[in-house]
Amino acid sequence: MPLDGGIGFRFRSTRHGYDLTEQYAKLVNTGAPTPWLRRTLPHHHRKANEAETVVA
Numbered sequence: 001m002p003l004d005g006g007i008g009f010r011f012r013s014t015r016h017g018y019d020l021t022e023q024y025a026k027l028v029n030t031g032a033p034t035p036w037l038r039r040t041l042p043h044h045h046r047k048a049n050e051a052e053t054v055v056a
Contacts, residue, residue, distance in 0.1 A: 020044055 014020065024044040027037060038045045 021047075024048065 020041060021044060024037070024041055027041075028048070034045075
């Protein structure tokens with residue numbers, strides 16, 4: 001998180017719209033930390049959590 005007055009940069013390493021669902025699942029299955037997943041793949045993290053809520 002940037003300090004007060006700082007600048008934050010985000011970089012996309014894949015083209016826009018590229019489906020990372022399979023890669024996200026692999027990261028989850030190998031124990032990737034939830035805060036990191038939420039920060040680095042927010043769309044997939046949100047989508048996965050919505051699916052869990054519907055199933056539960």
